[in-house]
Amino acid sequence: MAEAARPRRQRLSLPASRFIGREGELAGIAELLRRGDRLVTLWGPAGMGKTRLALELASRWAEAQPGEAVWLCELTACRDLRAVCGAVARAIGAQVAAGRREATLVERIGRALAAEGRALLVLDNLEHVLEPAAPALGAWVRAAPELRFLVTSRERTRLPGEVSYELGPLDLPAEGSSERSAAVALFLDRAAAHRASTPPPPPPGGERLADVAALVRRLEGIPLAIELAAAREGVLGVRGLLARLGRRLDLLAGAARGREARQATLRGAIEWSWDLLDDRERRALACCSVFRGPFTLEAAAAVLAEPDAAAIDRVEALRDKSLLRAAPPGSDGATRFALYEGVRELAAEKLAERGEREGAAERHAAFYLAAGEAAAADFERRGALDALNRIAGDLEELLAVAEGALTAAAEGALAAAAAEGALAAAAEGALAAAAAGRRAAAERALRALCAVEPVLSTRGPFGAQLEPLDRALAAAEQLAADPLVVARALAARGRARRLRGQAEAALEDLGRARAQAAALGAEALLSGIVADLGVLHHGRREMERAREHYEQALALHRALGDRRAEGRALGNLGALHHDERREGEAAGYYERAIAIAAEIGDGRLEGIFSTNAGLLEQERGAPAQARRRYERAAAILGEVGDLRLLAITLGNLGALHHEEGRLAEARACHERAVALLRDVGDRRSEAIALCRLGAALASLEEVEEARRALETAERLLAQLGDEPDVELARVASGFVDLALAQAARRAGRGDDAAARGGAARQRIVRAREGAEGAPSSASRSDDVRLLLRILERSLAALGLPEGRGEGEGGERELLLTEGARFCRPPGGAWHDLRERHAARRLLVALAEQQRRAPGRGLPLAALQEAGWPGERILPDAAANRIYVAMNQLRKLGLKPWLRRDGEGYLLDPALPVHHVAIEPAAGGDGHV
Numbered sequence: 001m002a003e004a005a006r007p008r009r010q011r012l013s014l015p016a017s018r019f020i021g022r023e024g025e026l027a028g029i030a031e032l033l034r035r036g037d038r039l040v041t042l043w044g045p046a047g048m049g050k051t052r053l054a055l056e057l058a059s060r061w062a063e064a065q066p067g068e069a070v071w072l073c074e075l076t077a078c079r080d081l082r083a084v085c086g087a088v089a090r091a092i093g094a095q096v097a098a099g100r101r102e103a104t105l106v107e108r109i110g111r112a113l114a115a116e117g118r119a120l121l122v123l124d125n126l127e128h129v130l131e132p133a134a135p136a137l138g139a140w141v142r143a144a145p146e147l148r149f150l151v152t153s154r155e156r157t158r159l160p161g162e163v164s165y166e167l168g169p170l171d172l173p174a175e176g177s178s179e180r181s182a183a184v185a186l187f188l189d190r191a192a193a194h195r196a197s198t199p200p201p202p203p204p205g206g207e208r209l210a211d212v213a214a215l216v217r218r219l220e221g222i223p224l225a226i227e228l229a230a231a232r233e234g235v236l237g238v239r240g241l242l243a244r245l246g247r248r249l250d251l252l253a254g255a256a257r258g259r260e261a262r263q264a265t266l267r268g269a270i271e272w273s274w275d276l277l278d279d280r281e282r283r284a285l286a287c288c289s290v291f292r293g294p295f296t297l298e299a300a301a302a303v304l305a306e307p308d309a310a311a312i313d314r315v316e317a318l319r320d321k322s323l324l325r326a327a328p329p330g331s332d333g334a335t336r337f338a339l340y341e342g343v344r345e346l347a348a349e350k351l352a353e354r355g356e357r358e359g360a361a362e363r364h365a366a367f368y369l370a371a372g373e374a375a376a377a378d379f380e381r382r383g384a385l386d387a388l389n390r391i392a393g394d395l396e397e398l399l400a401v402a403e404g405a406l407t408a409a410a411e412g413a414l415a416a417a418a419a420e421g422a423l424a425a426a427a428e429g430a431l432a433a434a435a436a437g438r439r440a441a442a443e444r445a446l447r448a449l450c451a452v453e454p455v456l457s458t459r460g461p462f463g464a465q466l467e468p469l470d471r472a473l474a475a476a477e478q479l480a481a482d483p484l485v486v487a488r489a490l491a492a493r494g495r496a497r498r499l500r501g502q503a504e505a506a507l508e509d510l511g512r513a514r515a516q517a518a519a520l521g522a523e524a525l526l527s528g529i530v531a532d533l534g535v536l537h538h539g540r541r542e543m544e545r546a547r548e549h550y551e552q553a554l555a556l557h558r559a560l561g562d563r564r565a566e567g568r569a570l571g572n573l574g575a576l577h578h579d580e581r582r583e584g585e586a587a588g589y590y591e592r593a594i595a596i597a598a599e600i601g602d603g604r605l606e607g608i609f610s611t612n613a614g615l616l617e618q619e620r621g622a623p624a625q626a627r628r629r630y631e632r633a634a635a636i637l638g639e640v641g642d643l644r645l646l647a648i649t650l651g652n653l654g655a656l657h658h659e660e661g662r663l664a665e666a667r668a669c670h671e672r673a674v675a676l677l678r679d680v681g682d683r684r685s686e687a688i689a690l691c692r693l694g695a696a697l698a699s700l701e702e703v704e705e706a707r708r709a710l711e712t713a714e715r716l717l718a719q720l721g722d723e724p725d726v727e728l729a730r731v732a733s734g735f736v737d738l739a740l741a742q743a744a745r746r747a748g749r750g751d752d753a754a755a756r757g758g759a760a761r762q763r764i765v766r767a768r769e770g771a772e773g774a775p776s777s778a779s780r781s782d783d784v785r786l787l788l789r790i791l792e793r794s795l796a797a798l799g800l801p802e803g804r805g806e807g808e809g810g811e812r813e814l815l816l817t818e819g820a821r822f823c824r825p826p827g828g829a830w831h832d833l834r835e836r837h838a839a840r841r842l843l844v845a846l847a848e849q850q851r852r853a854p855g856r857g858l859p860l861a862a863l864q865e866a867g868w869p870g871e872r873i874l875p876d877a878a879a880n881r882i883y884v885a886m887n888q889l890r891k892l893g894l895k896p897w898l899r900r901d902g903e904g905y906l907l908d909p910a911l912p913v914h915h916v917a918i919e920p921a922a923g924g925d926g927h928v
Contacts, residue, residue, distance in 0.1 A: 029165055042153075044168065058120065071121050073088050073090075080132055092112060123152070138159045170186060181213075215229065273322070281317050297335065303363050315337060325337065389641070391454055401448040405442070406468060435479060438479055446485050452465060460682070484520055487516035488525060490512050494532065513525075527557050531569055554566065618659070643679065647676035647677045648677075654692060655692055658696050687713045687725065703739050706736055727766070727784055735794070737757070764791060817916055839885045842889070856903065867882065
């Protein structure tokens with residue numbers, strides 16, 4: 001054919017449907033082509049929309065590059081290299097004589113492509129002819145240096161110079177969100193198109209959008225699956241589709257018209273890829289269907305029962321053919337792979353057809369059970385992050401092992417019930433075998449659930465293992481399973497119940513576990529259970545019983561040489577002394593526990609008792625030391641990944657911020673703590689965090705938000721029935737009383753302000769005095785004591801009686817409002833500093849210096865900048881101004897507490913400095 005007769009531009013036929021999403025991908029691929037990459041492979045699994053994206057890009061490229069030819073060559077019908085050459089020749093309008101040798105055909109097409117100059121050739125659906133066509137494609141790339149090739153395939157070509165662009169799912173809305181992502185937009189558009197001949201549905205409101213968002217997440221953002229589902233939305237509705245997704249390959253069949261057979265159903269699209277595999281790859285994919293989530297190469301080798309090298313080859317081949325996807329690394333950092341759910345469903349069918357389902361499931365369970373138990377034992381011994389991360393990485397698979405074992409036990413029970421009436425002599429043997437199988441299944445479930453406990457008890461969600469533990473324990477005890485396995489599971493359930501606030505049930509489980517462990521002589525298990533009983537009694541405020549268990553556990557741990565458990569027992573004894581207000585003994589126990597934790601490298605244990613020590617420092621009036629403890633603990637626990645303990649530490653830091661008048665920081669800490677605790681399911685700690693948040697919100701005068709937080713806290717605490725914690729909510733409500741009192745005072749309603757202040761005072765009296773003959777809540781709970789201190793200082797700011805209990809020493813501290821607008825020196829009255837600007841700024845600077853570096857003077861230059869910011873003052877004049885301002889502070893009653901050292905001025909480190917959020921009313925000569 002003459003050169004002038006060839007078409008320089010092919011007419012591109014785009015689908016009638018709208019192109020939705022993928023703008024980022026379009027831009028990325030176009031940039032690769034513009035920058036000079038000549039072979040770009042757009043690859044990905046079935047149904048991901050590779051062809052549609054390539055067509056859109058080709059159309060936009062033709063518009064943007066009017067001087068270049070753009071051709072589309074569809075290869076779906078090709079079965080060999082000769083057919084590929086013919087398809088390419090027809091696409092570009094080149095004459096190729098029939099009957100030529102394949103090598104000659106490749107060469108002639110190469111010359112024809114080279115003659116076109118700058119152009120773009122799209123080769124669509126190369127995967128099924130990749131082996132014969134790849135060498136030809138490489139030859140064409142070399143022959144036509146100005147031509148760009150865009151290839152769509154389920155597998156990369158691996159040719160020199162290839163740039164592969166993997167196409168993943170459409171953007172999805174976040175979990176629990178109904179935002180309009182690309183996946184949601186695609187579903188709504190295609191569903192509307194299918195409803196064109198029927199009355200349109202109501203506009204997508206919040207509820208329907210939430211359902212659509214849930215559906216597209218379940219469909220994993222795969223465009224083909226979303227379009228096929230949208231075609232059936234008119235019949236089933238969105239919720240009907242959601243209910244039927246367990247068999248998605250059948251649900252999404254026969255729903256589309258006008259598509260090629262390989263794309264008409266999700267099953268057909270995946271079967272197309274299955275047919276391209278060899279038998280070893282098919283077996284590997286089928287076996288991988290037993291994984292519920294992402295898996296490592298090591299796990300794949302175990303399930304495939306092949307050497308590591310062979311398993312790597314199989315996984316790599318499946319990954320290259322887009323049947324496995326790369327998954328984010330787990331918390332252990334290991335590389336992981338996963339299957340899309342449609343692929344998993346088809347692969348599971350093939351596994352059953354091959355008769356290998358039971359064998360693959362058994363290998364899967366054996367691998368994860370061994371790995372999980374080893375990691376759990378390692379965590380128990382060392383408390384190390386890597387051990388916890390290994391369990392977390394395999395959590396989904398371990399829970400699947402437990403569920404599979406429970407299913408097997410239940411099926412065994414049904415089979416045994418059916419055989420019980422049999423008269424044949426063989427029936428007894430069958431029943432015995434069935435019982436043995438059920439027993440083994442129940443024990444496997446218990447072992448898997450014990451293995452996941454370290455993750456669920458530290459990172460949550462708390463209690464996720466309770467329901468399967470109930471079922472497994474019921475079966476195991478009925479079948480006389482291994483008593484050691486049962487004892488471990490009882491202890492695990494007791495700990496889970498304690499964390500869920502089920503104290504009585506937890507006590508029963510731990511008591512039974514203790515008796516069984518003692519009878520078996522399992523000293524290591526027994527020592528841990530005794531320590532857990534101590535924690536449970538401590539939480540119930542049964543101090544003597546807690547002490548008895550802690551001391552017994554300490555002796556057992558020392559006899560076993562278990563340093564980590566010894567450190568835990570020492571720290572728990574410190575907490576016990578702390579609650580009993582024996583601060584010196586508590587500090588000693590905490591320091592010994594922290595030292596052991598640091599010695600053995602147990603960050604979690606160090607974080608726990610650093611938090612406790614910080615709380616003790618805060619109570620003793622050493623906020624700088626407390627802050628250092630909290631910040632250290634938060635850093636450690638964040639690294640360890642113990643979200644529950646991190647949240648508790650953040651709550652304590654937030655309470656310190658509140659006590660110092662840093663209300664915005666307090667609110668941020670408490671809000672984060674509440675969110676974390678809600679996620680992990682620790683209801684008691686969540687309620688305490690809500691009490692603290694409510695108090696901070698009230699101090700910020702956000703009364704309605706404070707009330708909502710406190711109402712939620714009171715409901716949770718009432719359900720748990722712990723009186724000191726219920727009292728905490730009442731004390732926190734005193735901050736609402738104070739906010740209302742302050743508002744009433746500003747409005748000139750003195751009687752109302754006094755009544756509100758009186759209500760807050762009554763809350764303090766109740767918490768400090770307690771019921772007749774019973775210890776007070778303040779004496780039993782450091783959480784109550786902390787909020788009481790802040791509440792009492794706020795009452796002092798209002799000029800109302802503070803209601804202090806004996807020994808609280810409210811007159812030995814300096815109180816400041818925000819920015820030191822008002823101050824009250826120890827034993828003195830309130831002073832209004834709003835017009836004494838320099839003295840006020842210097843007092844703020846001195847208080848901050850005491851907080852940051854207690855005992856170190858603030859240099860004159862720093863004092864000058866603090867008192868007269870931005871002014872240029874001669875040194876002698878500055879020194880004189882500072883001297884005058886300091887004299888003003890001395891006359892306010894701070895003379896005993898102002899010091900000088902070699903560097904400058906400072907506040908005595910022994911002077912407690914506290915901030916209050918409520919300002920007193922000014923009067924007379926500046927006193928209030």
